[in-house]
Amino acid sequence: MNTITSKPKRWRTAFWKASLGVFAFLSCNEEFPNRLSFDQEYQDPGVQETQYKVAYVVLEGGVGTIVAGQATDYGMMPTLGDLYLRSVTSWNSVSTANKDELTAYADLLTGVEYPKHQVVSQGDPVNLENFPTLFSRVKQQSNARTAFITANRTLAPLVSETDLDQYQVLTDDQQVTANAVDELARDDVAVVVATYKEVDDIGLSQGYTSEAYLQALNRFDGQLNELVSTIRARENYISERWLIVVASSTGGRYTLRPELDDGSIFAETERNNFVVIHNPQFVFRLVERLQTNDPAWMSSAVRYTGNQGKATIAAENASIYNIEKNKEYTIQMKVKVHSYGNADQTIFSKRSNTAGSQEGWAFMLVPDPNEGTIDGKPSRGLVRFKVAGVGDAEAIADVELETWYSFIVRVYIQGGKQYATIFRDGVEYKTSEITGAQGVSNDPLQLGYAPGYAQALPSQSHSIADIRIYNVAQTVDHVKQAYCSTMATPGSDPYYDNLIGYWPGDDNGTELRDRTANNRHFVLEGNYAWNDFSERAATLCPTLPDNPEHFVLRTVDVPRMIYSWMNFKGIEQFNLDGQIWNPNFVSNQ
Incomplete structure (x- = not known):
């Protein structure tokens, strides 16, 4: 690699x-021009077209x-x-x-x-x-x-x-x-x-x-x-x-x-x-x-805060991300927790509410107050993958603050039954049978806040990047070896053609753009902020893109x-x- x-x-x-x-x-006192994204056609009714001017030197x-x-x-x-x-x-x-x-x-x-x-x-x-x-x-x-x-x-x-x-x-x-x-x-x-x-x-x-x-x-x-x-x-x-x-x-x-x-x-x-x-x-x-030496992952990510910040793909465009019976999937993302709240917080979901019996699936941050606190808030916790109607698959190891982790769920069929295994940084944790799960919903696909056990967590904050959904269960060996990659390319990812959704999450606009041909883009709303970063860690192995000049x-x-x-x-x-x-x-x- x-x-x-x-x-x-x-x-x-x-x-x-x-x-x-x-x-x-x-610059905080300057007038905001209302133009949010260069990749969308835009017309500000308060500004005449002739006022947009260009000097190209x-x-x-x-x-x-x-x-x-x-x-x-x-x-x-x-x-x-x-x-x-x-x-x-x-x-x-x-x-x-x-x-x-x-x-x-x-x-x-x-x-x-x-x-x-x-x-x-x-x-x-x-x-x-x-x-x-x-x-x-x-x-x-x-x-x-x-x-x-x-x-x-x-x-x-x-x-x-x-x-x-x-x-x-x-x-x-x-x-x-x-x-x-x-x-x-x-x-x-x-x-x-x-x-x-x-x-x-x-x-x-x-x-x-x-x-x-x-x-x-x-x-x-x-x-x-x-x-x-x-x-x-x-x-x-x-x-x-x-x-x-x-x-x-x-x-x-x-x-x-x-x-x-x-x-x-x-x-x-x-x-x-x-x-x-x-x-x-x-x-x-x-x-x-x-760069090609001294490895680092340099990118941007959205930081979601409290119970408002989120990114959504409307329900009418999100049905391909259901977990259907007798089908296999791999769902993965990278998460950095900046601050835990005091209750379970949904962070990535296709489920309208994780507190009830609604259909769908979700990743959740679960704080553990027994592991210590910072300023009165939990300093550690875990990530849970929850499918309606069955038990949870959990990454039970500590998920500490200000550290990027890779979480991957492998949904697979074995012996006529459907299972889900959650991995943290390539380490295999809990496996749950989800044969009787209700993984199909009519809900949006959503990053950031979604209703659940926590209705108001103003102090909770996390960043998410490198989100991928495949319509195939990757092999366990591949998950353990490739979890640290930070980019999917045809040359580096043998499952690239199985991607049904791929959002690097580095767009710095009002959307997270889907890099697959499906073109299902997340729309950002609420309390969020873009942050650039350059990270080095043993659990990150940034992949050289096919055309680095791009x-x-x-x-x-x-x-x-x-x-x-x-x-x-x-x-x-x-x-x-x-x-x-x-x-x-x-x-x-």
């Missing part, structure tokens, strides 16, 4: 830590990890550093595999990769009719003003003047800045793309780690400051919705120190670009790279984000390769 790691970036100066804390405090040859150091560690790119604190960002993004500049530009302007757009500098066939640039898409959907301002004369095969209101090919970056400032100051501005080439020119001639290259990054940041200052000085800036994207087209070739070269795709410096997507009301979100924000994702920001309809019909990276928004509520 391959493993991954990811370490949170450690800033070298107290200044940036303090800045982030100040931002988190001040492309830095050629900006090596992501080097730019990160200058922007966050050393303060030599203060403008980018400021945008970063209110953004969704990846410094370890990965550009096009063929390392071709025109291909990289096609990715970041069309939202699809080479197999679809077929753009390379050598003049291979170009498929922009089926996969046009964002300028063409904008013109198809609205009358919004678009501008493309560049000093790169090699982009002519990619950008058509007929798709733009303003198309300028200039001599140098200084002219790009001056003309972009003029465009950004216009009342009718909507989408401005400006590209910068001096940094890459100096990297090619003097090296991407040279002092001249670092000085060029600092000059670019000054030019970026002129653009950002122009936007913020607009008369109606407060009522406008600006999305500012700063990204590099590619990285640059240089030799990594041996201790940094792990042989992965992230060690290819020519492909190490970056993406920063900023709005003043975004909560800081850093999407880190996947787990960082990339330039091919940017057009998809722009279309959502501008409230485009029918985006799924564009057949884009880009993904959605939902930010959280600050709120004064």
Whole structure:
């Protein structure tokens, strides 16, 4: 099994830590924009479509990890550093595999990769009719003003003047800045793309780690400051919705120190670009790279609190998750308990109420006050799997606070009877016969609070991630060996095709997305919060995904984000390769 790691970036100066804390405090007083999820079509009736605006700044040859150091560690790119604190960002993004500049530009302007757009500098066939640039898409959907301002004369095969209101090919970056400032100051501005080439020119001639290259990054940041200052000085800036994207087209070739070269795709410096997507009301979100040594599980999870927070799949879409007679299943999830209540608490269920005789099944947290308390609340307990009409299967070992555990229930047929066995971290605990169980219900599938023995537990809190339901009983040996995996992929999970529901639970939006073809998504409601984490433990063995570059924000994702920001309809019909990276928004509520 391959493993991954990811370490949170450690800033070298107290200044940036303090800045982030100040931002988190001040941003609570900002106006909440009511846009909750980029992966849903959205229309705020209080905001006109023309108020959604985009500035897309492309830095050629900006090596992501080097730019990160200058922007966050050393303060030599203060403008980018400021945008970063209110953004969704990846410094370890990965550009096009063929390392071709025109291909990289096609990715970041069309939202699809080479197999679809077929753009390379050598003049291979170009498929922009089926996969046009964002300028063409904008013109198809609205009358919004678009501008493309560049000093790169090699982009002519990619950008058509007929798709733009303003198309300028200039001599140098200084002219790009001056003309972009003029465009950004216009009342009718909507989408401005400006590209910068001096940094890459100096990297090619003097090296991407040279002092001249670092000085060029600092000059670019000054030019970026002129653009950002122009936007913020607009008369109606407060009522406008600006999305500012700063990204590099590619990285640059240089030799990594041996201790940094792990042989992965992230060690290819020519492909190490970056993406920063900023709005003043975004909560800081850093999407880190996947590492290949020093194993860690880096993800996000919802924290459910009290008797309100929950995630639900409506009953009409949840029937496939019943436990039917004479059928086999494997149900698993990872749970971290932050605080126990003083009674049994349902945490994952297809059962309307665990206190009565209602049909269905449920996982429950059961506190044990005899094992000690913290602030008057139990510090340990167990997880129980309960099917209506029969006894419980229980993981009777201690379930301590602030520790991720993997709980797996194996439902199997043996000798004409149906059984359920619960495992904690690969250890087999109680087995119960459930032949006479009533595991079929007309209830929703639900994570978090559900009615039961506990009707009000305001202090109870737990996180859930990596939820999977299979329509097969995995072998006991497989359960004991693979319980620690944190991701299901076709290459790592021999039962992948048996998944009928798979929710990594790392979406950072208002839904938990089902990664199977069933597309049964949990909808979040009530008292919940997203938390990013990086965990290492003997009971966690993160699995390297098949395409690790898809787990960082990339330039091919940017057009998809722009279309959502501008409230485009029918985006799924564009057949884009880009993904959605939902930010959280600050709120004064």
